[in-house]
Amino acid sequence: MNETHAIKKLRTGILGFDEITEGGLPQGRTTLVSGTAGSGKTVLAAQFLAEGIQKFGETGVFITFEESPEDIRRNILSLGWNVTEWEADNRWAFVDASPRLGEEAIVAGKYDLGALLARIEHAVKRTGATRLAMDSLGAIFSRFEDASVVRTELFRIAVALKAMGVTAMMTAERRQEYGDISRFSVEEFVADNVLILRNVLEGEKRRRTIEILKYRGTSHHKGEYPFTILPEKGIVIIPLAAIELKQRSSAVRVTSGNNRLDTLCGGGFFRDSIVLVSGATGTGKTLITTEFIAGGVESGERSLLFAFEESHEQLFRNATGWGRDFERLEAEGKLKVVCDYPEVAGLEDHLIRMQSIIEEFKPNRVAVDSLSALERISTIKGFREFVIGFTSFIKHKEIAGLFTATTPTLTGGASITETHISTITDSIILLRYVEMRGEMKRGLTMLKMRGSAHDHDIHEFNIDGHGMHIGDPFRSMAGILAGHPIYVDPEV
Amino acid sequence: MTHYVFKLFITGRSPHADTALANLKHVCDTLLDDECSITVVDVDKDPEQAEIDQILATPTLVKEYPLPQRRIIGDLSDIEKVKKALGLGY
Numbered sequence: 001m002n003e004t005h006a007i008k009k010l011r012t013g014i015l016g017f018d019e020i021t022e023g024g025l026p027q028g029r030t031t032l033v034s035g036t037a038g039s040g041k042t043v044l045a046a047q048f049l050a051e052g053i054q055k056f057g058e059t060g061v062f063i064t065f066e067e068s069p070e071d072i073r074r075n076i077l078s079l080g081w082n083v084t085e086w087e088a089d090n091r092w093a094f095v096d097a098s099p100r101l102g103e104e105a106i107v108a109g110k111y112d113l114g115a116l117l118a119r120i121e122h123a124v125k126r127t128g129a130t131r132l133a134m135d136s137l138g139a140i141f142s143r144f145e146d147a148s149v150v151r152t153e154l155f156r157i158a159v160a161l162k163a164m165g166v167t168a169m170m171t172a173e174r175r176q177e178y179g180d181i182s183r184f185s186v187e188e189f190v191a192d193n194v195l196i197l198r199n200v201l202e203g204e205k206r207r208r209t210i211e212i213l214k215y216r217g218t219s220h221h222k223g224e225y226p227f228t229i230l231p232e233k234g235i236v237i238i239p240l241a242a243i244e245l246k247q248r249s250s251a252v253r254v255t256s257g258n259n260r261l262d263t264l265c266g267g268g269f270f271r272d273s274i275v276l277v278s279g280a281t282g283t284g285k286t287l288i289t290t291e292f293i294a295g296g297v298e299s300g301e302r303s304l305l306f307a308f309e310e311s312h313e314q315l316f317r318n319a320t321g322w323g324r325d326f327e328r329l330e331a332e333g334k335l336k337v338v339c340d341y342p343e344v345a346g347l348e349d350h351l352i353r354m355q356s357i358i359e360e361f362k363p364n365r366v367a368v369d370s371l372s373a374l375e376r377i378s379t380i381k382g383f384r385e386f387v388i389g390f391t392s393f394i395k396h397k398e399i400a401g402l403f404t405a406t407t408p409t410l411t412g413g414a415s416i417t418e419t420h421i422s423t424i425t426d427s428i429i430l431l432r433y434v435e436m437r438g439e440m441k442r443g444l445t446m447l448k449m450r451g452s453a454h455d456h457d458i459h460e461f462n463i464d465g466h467g468m469h470i471g472d473p474f475r476s477m478a479g480i481l482a483g484h485p486i487y488v489d490p491e492v
Numbered sequence: 493m494t495h496y497v498f499k500l501f502i503t504g505r506s507p508h509a510d511t512a513l514a515n516l517k518h519v520c521d522t523l524l525d526d527e528c529s530i531t532v533v534d535v536d537k538d539p540e541q542a543e544i545d546q547i548l549a550t551p552t553l554v555k556e557y558p559l560p561q562r563r564i565i566g567d568l569s570d571i572e573k574v575k576k577a578l579g580l581g582y
Contacts, residue, residue, distance in 0.1 A: 096543075096546055097546070105563040106564050106573055107564075107570075107573070108566045108567075108574045108577065109511070109551075109567035109568050109569035109573075110508050110566055110569065111551060111565050112506055112508065112549065112550060113549055113550070114502075114549075114550035115501055115503065115549060115550045117503075118539045118542055119535070119539050119542050119547075121539070122539035122543070123543075140548075143548075144565075
């Protein structure tokens with residue numbers, strides 16, 4: 001018989017987890033969660049039970065081998081889950097297998113862990129639990145010197161849980177982020193399914209990830225997925241590659257907020273497209289953002305702006321300078337501007353926060369000014385994941401997106417941001433300084449626009465009290481994008 | 493003569509249970525002049541008691557009196573360790 005079809009999965013309710021595992025934990029099985037100290041094992045185990053209670057009305061048993069129930073209770077409460085209330089309602093039960101202070105047992109002869117098994121069975125029957133967590137196995141191995149007895153007994157417990165139809169998570173320590181799966185090799189004896197949690201220092205940034213190492217007989221997504229731990233939410237996994245790229249491509253056009261730019265794009269941006277605006281500092285990226293945001297509201301949409309470089313006051317003052325009244329738009333409830341320093345949080349936290357703001361405000365268009373500012377606080381890999389996660393999220397919601405990227409050199413050159421994300425975006429607008437006859441002029445060009453005819457010239461543009469004015473293409477010039485413009489004689 | 497109060501946690505279905513009880517009775521007879529009361533707790537029948545005393549292993553012998561309390565894990569076949577744990581036979 002093919003087991004692939006026989007193993008059902010139990011939805012955990014942990015955000016992102018059910019996506020990467022293609023449905024949740026193998027039902028009625030024990031899954032080992034291995035990780036170094038501080039990798040989030042206990043939180044994951046507790047959350048597995050908490051989500052069961054909150055989202056599916058299931059009850060859970062938590063067996064603690066290491067910390068006292070009091071300590072765990074306190075930690076869980078700090079994540080916003082009212083475990084004391086659940087205990088009172090018999091929806092959550094602790095089995096306290098933590099070491100008793102000042103008492104070391106003497107071993108004189110053969111033994112098993114029959115009492116532990118009996119207590120677990122009793123707790124499961126008493127509460128009618130379908131979920132169970134054991135945290136963490138290392139502590140019980142260090143208490144009983146005969147590791148082979150402990151392994152045999154854990155296996156016996158896993159078999160008993162299976163017979164009772166309980167889906168379980170066991171946590172175990174590992175010494176290094178990459179190496180043996182766990183100490184004491186429990187995985188070979190106990191669990192067909194192994195998850196690894198990591199907490200890696202990468203270029204001075206902490207990065208938490210989860211990986212499904214084995215999931216016997218069932219399919220799952222491979223690779224490491226970043227996650228974060230938030231108060232009130234617990235672990236949130238960002239299921240990047242698991243995000244299905246099945247967004248509908250819309251043929252509906254929306255205004256860029258600038259009539260001439262709309263014309264260059266062949267009638268405006270696509271409603272669910274992502275536009276990247278790249279340029280050196282001062283070339284007009286924030287202006288394009290402002291026009292995009294204001295243009296949306298003027299055509300009856302809701303606009304959301306995430307600003308990571310300028311303050312609220314600064315942005316509103318800029319907008320006024322270009323003839324856009326952000327204050328009025330905000331008062332009408334059609335505009336929301338969120339200003340933040342990139343450094344206040346990790347990139348994963350920013351992503352989660354931005355997503356929840358979008359869920360709440362329900363905008364039709366979103367601008368991020370600038371993405372480069374966020375890149376500062378992350379690794380290249382983390383940044384790419386952030387951009388993929390964010391763009392698929394807003395595309396899925398059919399929201400138009402506009403991101404800005406700052407190029408390091410004043411004339412010419414590509415930004416780092418651009419290099420990493422240009423394949424993800426649908427359209428790219430380049431803004432460049434052009435030196436002509438000892439004068440700095442500004443140029444704009446549509447580098448790419450997916451699925452549409454568009455203008456290919458490099459246009460000169462000016463900025464005044466009414467915003468951006470896109471003029472005629474630069475003629476008789478070459479090498480503008482490369483940063484070395486030269487005159488070419490049109491007659492030749 | 494000191495009176496000893498023991499609680500012996502066993503799993504009824506385990507082969508270690510009978511060995512442990514026989515060994516404990518032997519210790520009482522030969523070393524403690526039969527000044528022992530023994531309560532046997534089968535954790536399968538009374539898991540609540542195992543929960544209250546936070547027992548994991550079976551057999552586990554708890555010496556409740558005289559104080560201090562002591563716990564000995566195993567079927568008590570290692571008699572030297574049992575004696576040492578009970579403070580006997582020095």
